[in-house]
Amino acid sequence: MPPGLDNLKHIVVLMMENRSFDHMLGDLSKTNPNIDGINANLSNTDTAGNVVKAQPLAQFQSQLDPDPDHHFPAVDLQIFGGNKSAGRAPTMQGFVRSYFNQQQDVKHSQKIMYYFPQNKLPVLTTLAKEFAVFNRWFSSIPGPTICNRAFAHYGTSFGKVGMDLFYANEPFKSVYDRLISANPKRTSKLYYYDQTSSTMEIVNLLQHQPELFGTYGQFLNDCERGRLPDYSFVEPNYSDHDGDNGEELASDQHPDHHVQAGELFIASVYNAIKGNPDLWKSTALLITYDEHGGIYDHVLPPACTPDGFVASPNDTGTGMEFKFDRLGVRVPAVLVSPWIPAGVVVDRVFEHSSIPATATEFFLGDYDQRSPREKAAERFVERRDKPLDSTKNLLSLDVMRTDCPDFELG
Amino acid sequence: MTVIKVPRPPESAFNKERRVSSLLRTQLEHLQEAEFRLPARDQTNIYINAIKTEGEAAEYIGQVTAKLQAAHALKGRSKVKGQTSRMPAIAAMAEKKATGNRKRAAGKSKVKASGRRR
Numbered sequence: 001m002p003p004g005l006d007n008l009k010h011i012v013v014l015m016m017e018n019r020s021f022d023h024m025l026g027d028l029s030k031t032n033p034n035i036d037g038i039n040a041n042l043s044n045t046d047t048a049g050n051v052v053k054a055q056p057l058a059q060f061q062s063q064l065d066p067d068p069d070h071h072f073p074a075v076d077l078q079i080f081g082g083n084k085s086a087g088r089a090p091t092m093q094g095f096v097r098s099y100f101n102q103q104q105d106v107k108h109s110q111k112i113m114y115y116f117p118q119n120k121l122p123v124l125t126t127l128a129k130e131f132a133v134f135n136r137w138f139s140s141i142p143g144p145t146i147c148n149r150a151f152a153h154y155g156t157s158f159g160k161v162g163m164d165l166f167y168a169n170e171p172f173k174s175v176y177d178r179l180i181s182a183n184p185k186r187t188s189k190l191y192y193y194d195q196t197s198s199t200m201e202i203v204n205l206l207q208h209q210p211e212l213f214g215t216y217g218q219f220l221n222d223c224e225r226g227r228l229p230d231y232s233f234v235e236p237n238y239s240d241h242d243g244d245n246g247e248e249l250a251s252d253q254h255p256d257h258h259v260q261a262g263e264l265f266i267a268s269v270y271n272a273i274k275g276n277p278d279l280w281k282s283t284a285l286l287i288t289y290d291e292h293g294g295i296y297d298h299v300l301p302p303a304c305t306p307d308g309f310v311a312s313p314n315d316t317g318t319g320m321e322f323k324f325d326r327l328g329v330r331v332p333a334v335l336v337s338p339w340i341p342a343g344v345v346v347d348r349v350f351e352h353s354s355i356p357a358t359a360t361e362f363f364l365g366d367y368d369q370r371s372p373r374e375k376a377a378e379r380f381v382e383r384r385d386k387p388l389d390s391t392k393n394l395l396s397l398d399v400m401r402t403d404c405p406d407f408e409l410g
Numbered sequence: 411m412t413v414i415k416v417p418r419p420p421e422s423a424f425n426k427e428r429r430v431s432s433l434l435r436t437q438l439e440h441l442q443e444a445e446f447r448l449p450a451r452d453q454t455n456i457y458i459n460a461i462k463t464e465g466e467a468a469e470y471i472g473q474v475t476a477k478l479q480a481a482h483a484l485k486g487r488s489k490v491k492g493q494t495s496r497m498p499a500i501a502a503m504a505e506k507k508a509t510g511n512r513k514r515a516a517g518k519s520k521v522k523a524s525g526r527r528r
Contacts, residue, residue, distance in 0.1 A: 017433070061423055067431055122414050145433055163436040165443055196472035200433070203440040207447070210479045239434060240426045241468030247424045250464070254433060258423035260416075267416045406411055410418040 004339025004395025005384055009282040011359050014234040014269050015152060016262055017145065017254035018070065018293025021137075021330040025128050026297075027056060027118045034345040035128075036135045038115055042298045044096040048106050052096050054296060058114040064255035066102050068112055068294025072161045073317040074098045075142040075328065078294065079301060084320065090300040098294065113296045116259075123263040124332065126405055127270070127287065132335040132344035132394045134380075138301050139291035139328030140352040140373075148290045148328065149201040151352035152233070155374025159309030159324075161316055165203070172371055174205060175356035176212050179231055179363060186363050187229035188212065191219040193237035194248065200238060223272040223279055231359045236265050255293060267407035270336065274404065281400055284381055285336040286355070292329035301327040302349055307373035324373065327351050335380050338404055339395035346380075346394065353377040426465030434467045441474040452477050 022038055029037030042054040068074075081093035100109035118125040140151035146164065147157035153174045179186035192199045193216045199206050206213060214222070216237075222228045236252040253262035266287055274280045303326050311322040333350065357377040360367045365385050382393045390396070430438070438458045445453055454473050461467050 060419065123416055126412075126414055146436060163432070165440050194472075195475045196468040198437070198441070198471045198475040200437055201440075203437075203444050206475065207444040207478050208482075210482045213479075238437065239464040239468045239471075240424050240428060241465055241472075242426065247426075249419060249424050254431065256428070258419040260419040261423065264416055264418065403411055406413045408413050408415045410416055 001384060001388065002339070002390075002393060002396055002398070003400070004337060004397060005382060005388075005393065007282050007339070007400075008284060008337075008362075008381065008395065010228050010230060010232065010279065010284070011362065011381060012228070012232045012234060012269070012273065012283060012285045013152070013355055013359075014236070014266065014285065014287045015149065016236055016266070016287070016289045017238075017252040017257075018067075018291060018295070019253055019259075019289050019332065020292035020295040020297035021299070021332050022054065022297045023058060023115045023292075023295045024121060024124055024289075024332045025118075025133065026054070026115045028125060028128060028133070031118070032129070032343065032345070034135075035133060036299060038298075044093055044113060044296065046096045046106055046109055047100045050106075050110075052110045052113050054113045054115055054298070056115055056117040057111075058116040058120070060120075060259040061256055063111055063114065064293075064295070067255050068099050069102055070144050070291060070294040071163075071317070072141075072143040072315075072322070074101070074294060075292075076316075076318050077101075078296075079142055079329065084318070092296070092298050092300060095294070095296040112294065115296075121259070121263060123267045123270075123407060124287070124334065126407075127266070127334045127336055128332075130342050130405055131337065131340045132346055134333040134335070134346045134350055136299070136302075136330065136347060137288060137333035137350040137354075138330050139289075141291075141324070142301065142326070142328040143291070145290050146201050148352060151373075152290070152355045153202055153205075154371070155353045155356045155377070156307045156309065156371035157324075159311055161311045161322055172369060172374075174202070175231065175359050176205070176209075176233075178356075178360055178367060180212075182364050186231070188231040188359075189214050189222075189229045190233045190235065191216055192235045193251070194243060196241050196243065196248070197235070197237045197239055199235060219269075220272050223276055226276055226278055228279060228283070230363050234269060236262065253289075264409055267409055271407055271409070274406070280338060283337065284395065286333065286380060287336070288333040288352075288355075289331040290352070292331055297330045299330045301329060303327075304349075304351065305373050305376035307371040335394055337395050338401045339397045341397055341401075342403075344394060348378050348392070350378050350380065354380055426463060426468070428464045429462060430464060430467050434464065438467055438470060441471055441478075444478055445474045448477060448481050452481055 026037035028035045077094040099112040150157040176188040179188040249261040250257035251261045251265035306325040353374040354377040358379040
C-alpha cells in the first residue's frame with residue numbers, strides 16, 4: 001500500500017459557496033493546458049445579440065449584485081440556452097440571458113462571464129497547482145445550495161431540487177451518523193464557523209444531534225492538539241456579523257461576499273492542518289464549492305446514475321420532471337496532501353456524492369444503505385481494504401513532500 | 411518552500427447592513443422550523459420576516475442555535491437523570507417498605523412526617 005494511504009487517518013472537507021470552476025480556476029489553463037479552463041473561443045450571446053467573451057475581469061465584491069439566480073429553472077436556462085425540446089443537449093449558452101432576466105440590464109448581464117486572473121486568487125490557484133485539481137467535479141444537481149449540500153452529507157437530496165428542509169427519518173443516514181454508529185466506532189464532526197453563522201442545510205442534525213457540531217475555533221484547537229476526528233466537514237462564515245472579537249467577515253465567497261475573505265479562510269484551514277506535522281502527514285483536505293452560483297462555466301454537465309427519486313414538473317419549475325440523471329454545473333475542487341505530487345490534474349467525473357462515498361468506504365469499507373448515486377460515485381481517496389487501482393490513487397508519492405507552500409495571512 | 415502572502419480584504423468589505431440573501435433567508439426559515447419545535451418558553455418570538463439585514467439574521471441564527479443546543483443538553487441531562495435514578499428509586503422503594511414497617515412499629519406521627527417529605 002502506498003505510504004500516503006497507509007498514513008492517512010483524517011479526511012477534511014471544506015465546502016465553499018457559489019462559484020464556478022471557470023470563474024475561479026479557469027485561468028490556470030494558460031499555464032497548464034491539462035487544466036480544462038478558459039480559452040479564447042468561450043462566449044455567450046447577450047439579449048442584444050452581442051457575443052460576450054469570457055474575460056479576466058472578475059472583482060472580489062460588488063460585481064455580482066444582485067446574486068445571480070441559481071434555482072432550478074434559471075440553471076436549466078444557463079445549461080440548455082432555453083431549449084426545452086425532447087432530446088435537447090447542454091450548450092452552456094444561457095448564462096448571460098439568465099442574468100439579464102434579473103434586472104434587464106444588458107451590460108450588467110455580461111459580468112456573469114467574468115473570471116479571476118490567477119494572481120488575484122493566490123490561495124486557491126496555488127493549491128490547485130501544487131496538489132490535485134479536478135477537471136470534472138460537478139455540483140450534484142443543476143440547482144441551488146441546499147439540495148447540493150444534501151448530497152455532500154447524505155449522498156442524495158431525497159428527491160429535492162430546491163431549498164426545502166431535509167428532515168430525519170429519510171431512508172439513508174448522513175455520513176456522520178454512519179461513522180459514529182459504526183462498530184468499531186469512528187469519529188466525525190461538523191465545524192461551523194461560529195454559533196452566529198451556524199450550519200447550512202443540516203439544521204435537522206443540529207436539532208437532534210448537536211453533539212456532532214463544533215465551531216471553527218474548536219477546529220483550530222483540535223488541529224493544534226491532534227484531536228481531529230476521522231472525518232470533518234468545515235463550513236465557512238455565511239454572514240457579516242459582530243462577533244466576540246469584533247467584526248466577522250463572511251468567508252463563504254457567496255456573492256456578494258468578499259472573495260478575499262474566503263481566500264483567507266481556505267488558507268487558514270490549510271495552515272491549521274499543516275501547522276501540526278503529525279496531522280499534516282495523515283490528512284487529506286478537499287476544498288470544493290456547493291454549486292456554481294449562476295456563474296459561467298463552459299463544460300457540459302454529463303449524465304449520471306439516477307438516485308431513484310423523481311422531482312415533479314411543479315417542483316422543478318420548468319414544466320419538466322427531473323430524474324436526477326444528470327449533474328449540475330462544474331465547480332472548483334482541489335485535494336491537498338503532502339503525498340500528492342504537484343500539478344496533478346484529475347479527469348474522472350466527480351460530484352458531491354463522492355464526499356460521503358469516500359469517507360464511508362475509506363473508514364468503514366462496504367456499506368449498503370446508500371443511494372445508488374453515492375454507490376456509483378468516484379472516490380477521491382482510494383480504499384485500503386481492496387486491491388489498489390494505482391491509476392486512481394492520488395496520494396501516490398513514496399516519500400512525503402517537504403516543498404509544500406506556506407501561506408502568510410495578511 | 412514558497413511563502414505566499416494572502417491579502418486581507420479592505421475594512422469596507424464588512425457590511426452587516428447588507429440585505430439578506432435567499433440563502434440566508436432559507437437558513438432563517440430552517441432554523442425557525444426547528445425553533446417551533448422547542449417549548450414555547452424557549453422560543454425567541456422573533457418574527458423572521460422582519461429580518462432584513464445580515465447582522466439581524468446572524469443575531470437570530472445565533473440565538474436559535476444556542477437554544478437548540480441548550481434544549482438538547484437539557485434533554486440529555488434529564489434522560490441521564492432518569493436513567494441513573496432508576497436504581498435509587500428501586501432502593502428507595504425498598505427503603506420505604508422497610509421504613510414503613512419500622513414506622514408502623516414506632517408510631518403514627520413519624521409516618522406522617524415521612525409522608526410530608528414525599
